[in-house]
Amino acid sequence: MKKPMKPFWWGLFGAGGAISALFIPALLFLNGLAIPLGWIEAPHYEALLALVKHPLTRLFIFALISLSLFHWAHRFRYTLYDGLQLKHLNELVAVLCYGSAMVVTLVAGYTLWRI
């Protein structure tokens, strides 16, 4: 029996779910609402750039983006499958979902490498 991939995708889904649940709410609130609406002062460009350039920050942001996308890919794929009964498109949906997650992961990796 060749090595099944389902535990692998589920593992990514689980890790992505955990990391996104712990970190995204605060980040979204700060960067997407509090700062644009002026409730909190925006950090200076140089200070933010220095913070993001730190290797640990880069690793963290990479993990956050990549795992969140794989979390979405797995969950969304099953939601389409069960919610709209798209069984006949199963393989296409899987390729589109995991494929986009991989593309975003690559772009994120490249961007954070070169920052």
Add this chain to the structure above:
Amino acid sequence: MPTNVTLDIFRYRPEDELKPVFQSYEIPFRKDWVILDALNYIKDSLDGSLSYRWSCRMGVCGSCGMMVNGTPVLTCATFLEKFLPGPIRVEPLKNFPVIRDLVIEMSDFMRKLKRVKPWIIRDEEKSLSEGEYLQTPTQLADYKQYSMCINCMLCYAACPIYGLEPSFTGPAAIALAQRYNFDNRDQGKKQRMEALLQDGGIWECTLVGECSVVCPKGVDPAGAIQRYKVASTTEWWKSLLMPWGSREG
């Protein structure tokens, strides 16, 4: 307190017509009656043709599962009073074919139950002279919850995935597989793997969670399935990163 209550009951008599109908029965209301009492009253006094399953009338045999107002319940454990003023809609358990009236066809579940091998599997049986297999209370506690299953199939009626995916092994069967996987006397994890990990296995489950909500025995099949997902994923990574050392199933 009203004196009467109406039950709208799903009738399916294939010898007459292949379409089901709902038939209304007005029965006396008694505070201490459960749905099963109402059905028995109907069969005894109003309409002897009504067909349904029941047995122990005390919530341990798992025979009397039906949909009451859209929710799967044990009719021997559900009071009429809860649904006042009525009318109360009684239908056969969802997601199973209906043979007649409130009687469903359950061989799919029986097949799936057998597939997960719900019995103690030993590499080698101990001889009688070696004595019994010992189990401490802590070891019992590991699987006791999953052993409470009475095979009532309410979880299958509640599971939308079982309704959508006919090959899904289902909550009770997986919980029962886990009951044996967690039993220290059992050595059959590997033999149950195929039923649990291949098509129709645990990966179909998306943790809707309704199975655990409707379970009358607190088995928590959703939890059993999630634990197997975690265990299976950990095993996957272990066998990838440390392929040496064959682990016991």
Add this chain to the structure above:
Amino acid sequence: MTQNPHYTKHHPKWYRTGMPIFWWMHKWVHMKFILRELTSVAVAFYAVVLLFQVRALSQGPEAYASFLAWLKTPIAIVLHAIAFLFVIFHSVSWFNLSPRALVVRIGKKRIPDAVIAASNYLAWVVFSAAMVWIMLTS
């Protein structure tokens, strides 16, 4: 001896109710389930926004300034507000379900579900506070 799962034999007189395509619209519990699953879209949305933000940061102060300007547009605010609600729903439902997957036993006693969930919430608060602090002091 293995058996493949096979469909219940077709019996012409057994009555079968199929599942409608929009089965999840019939019961609130199912609707809530689908909404919970759709929170993953909000998660992916913000991950992509974050990626664009980092990219803008790497392209220099002008690029970053125009990204900040986009964040201030009404459409961005509305999208973020909606995403925020969904992401909170994701976190709450995720932490509430965590005890199902993580059963930890110390000796004879099993750690109660509430404790497992609570420790997740605590981690959430701690990490969020840490991030707020980092952003405010940079």
